[in-house]
Amino acid sequence: MGEEKKILEVKNLKKYFPVKTGVFRKTTGYVKAVDDVSFYIREGETLGLVGESGCGKSTTGAVILRLLDATDGEVIFGGKDILALNRREMREIRKEMQIIFQDPYASLNPRMTVEEIVGEPLVIHKMVSSKKEKKEKVVELLENVGLTADQMSRFPHEFSGGQRQRIGIARALAVGPKLIIADEPVSALDVSIQAQVINLLQELQEEFGLTYLFIAHDLSVVKHISNRVAVMYLGKIVEITGKYDLYDNPLHPYTRSLLSAIPLPEPGKKKERIILEGDVPSPVDPPAGCHFHPRCPMAKDICREKTPVLKEYTPGHFASCHLLDQ
């Protein structure tokens, strides 16, 4: 990759959801869904963001797109802190940043035809001047994602999950974005369809020079598509590095246990599984010190007291773990 331009830089991003209880809805605590997260994505690359459900990875995506308001931090896109933009300025940014959702059954309006769904962004941003032009553009977009023009007048329920996801991708592409946040785009699909959609995303990346933030909970899918991978645990990034580095030389104990859970393709071959004890602690009241220490097989006293910070251990390989300092 080298020294390429950073298209997106997230600095100390925080998203706390207030927990309200009682008759007067007093705020009694916060769910720290995203707790001081920093990372960047270079132009044209794919950053995989992995973690188990509830770790805040989808919230991170939603905050970057301002679908949710951040509590604190900066999201720098195209040289501007987009969290500080007003509505009109943000509308312009939305042309450059799009999202693909997880559930293809929920992400398409059931009462709109495919033409209306894919054409909506064109109408919103006044990118077409006539109905004919809109139609032509929609056909082009559908063909880009492997659908055909004659499917244009149908409704979403007439399509399969994979086809619906393609419609969602076509909608995201309509505005000609530079960055696409793919929020678990294949986890709701059959394994056989997953590969097709992943391949489509890669083809589109080459064709249109897209940059992806690829959110997933499945390391094997992420390995296939990403250049770099960030691992999240309980609202924090615990490790971030190039994918080969991550898979061959994981530093954080959490990453190691995740990697040990990937099934091997060869039957009969056994590998050492690191099984984590207990559940993910509640983000309302995360453990003191390192969030991972209650489940970490190697936790020491310092882990219970001090919160580790993300440090660079080998070039481009960041991790946050006290044990690495010793």
Place this chain on the structure above:
Amino acid sequence: MEWQEIVYKLLKNKISLIGLVIIIVLGLIAIFAPWIAPPQNPDQPYYIPRAGWGNEPKPPSREHIFGTAEGQYDIFYGIIWGSRTAFIIGFTVVGISSLIGIILGTISAYYGGWIDEIIMRVTDIFMSIPFTIAAIVMTTILGRGLGNIMIALITFNWMSTARLMRSQVLSIKNEEFVQAARALGANDFRIIFKHIIVNTIFPVLIQASMNMGSIVITASTLSFLGIGTPEGYADWGQMISYARNWILGTQGNALKYWFTVLIPGTAITLFCLSWNLIGDAFRDILDPKMQS
């Protein structure tokens, strides 16, 4: 589900078909009222002509095929023109109060926070007042007349729609397709109309259909109590009110004045029943759990 499919299923369902047929017949009667029962005074067609000044109702005869009510009001004329009154009250009251309910419920749920809090507390206050009593008090204050009845009914009829709409919008506003529209840069107006309302409107339509009958009954109640439409106005509730003194008939012949109650009563019952049948069938069609 699409409109064509819903219409097709409504026509295929026997119960809703009965309801639709009754409504269409009543609708035709209302539309062609000037031909079915030509008014004697074209300036005031809604006032029932009187065949004399006698008090005692007269049974059906050649000139008055449904007989005459107390005060010699022609029952046939009252029924025909009363159908117009029923439709006017039903459509206006249900239409306007549903619209108010849809707007308030949507705003309340979509924006949330203190807006939601204020709208819902006002709704609670209105809901805490018994509907019929509120309508009676308000028409007493405003005075008799069709317009005043409708204002009173609208004032106390929008709350259930607002609540229903609010719950519908709440359940859908965080759906991914709404998020997608937001990510695309759609404004609130577009999101509400193109994405939220079209996906939440059907339960409201069902409720409105069910509501048509009960609103006309309440309007009739007001007329029956003598605080509804003005004296002599073609209104089914008024017709029944004229029967009030004659319901028991005479000594030894309890059913002597049957026509004064039965004919307007049948009209009201058919009207309400048919709207309920349509609403019921509508609900069955749209309820995914009922689909085989």
